[in-house]
Amino acid sequence: MRPFTIAAFAAAVNAFPAPYGNNHDAAPAAVTVTDYTDVYTTVYEDEPAEPAAPTTSVAAATTYKNEDWKPKTTPDAPVVVVSETPVHEAPAATTPVVSSAPVPEAPATTPVVTPVVSPAPAPASSSPAVSAAAKAPNDYAQKCVDHHNAHRLNHSVDAIAWDDALAATALKIAKSCIYAHDTKMDGGGYGQNIAAGCPASNISSVITELFYNNEVGNFASLYGQATPSNINDEAAFDGYGHFTQIVWKGTTKVGCxxxxxxxGLANTGGNVSPDFTVCNYQSPGNYIGQFAKNVSPPGKFPIIHWNTGLKFQ
Structure with a gap:
């Protein structure tokens, strides 16, 4: 069996401020995740005001490519999972910067065309109970919401809610089959996390392993800082930007x-399994000067994984 690659990046967009540059969900037996590709990051200088309505007005973003990024692995997990870095990009009048990333070969078998589906994973024996359950319209959406909220609860922020409009926009972008963030579709004004190479059945691993577990430790010394001291170090910020978006207090809605x-999925080098995941967030996070009040330290709950049974009450 030849391994395939998952690639991911995140983008946050808002029509108001200018940007300041700078283990898996029941993975199929035939799939072994071994690597991720490089990503991009942008953060915001000012906290966004809640827009009354979507707008197409955008500001230029500065993005960076981490050429020397190497994946971390979790050898004891059912699949090897590594961290990715977010791309945060302000809605710009110019086209967002994207890049094809070299990746390992795809598996010999070709996945079936599967637009937004979500086979249910087998839960692990550990089943932490968490509060503030948010209802979603289908199993895929529920897993997205539950895995976001398990982490948000542990960081003392309110539960995030599923938003059909954000999800509909996310699907339009995913159907473009171009691995790039698009933060202008349907008026923009949202943040965005993007992943490639991971099927819908693995959505909980994208959120929990890729965006959270592999980044939360990188922020350990930065809690309480309005602007993280290493925010100008692109490699450092690449290591926690997905995580901070997931637990950002000011973000209240998600649609994936x-x-x-x-x-095939463009901009992936042709060796990534062509499954394109897009999660849109309202409102976006990672604003300069706003980290202290939006990103709280983790609490008493244990770290969960892709196959952890979640009970919301």
């Missing part, structure tokens, strides 16, 4: 979609 691009 995963689409299998049967004809």
């Amino acid at each position: 979609a995963t689409y299998h691009c049967d004809g």
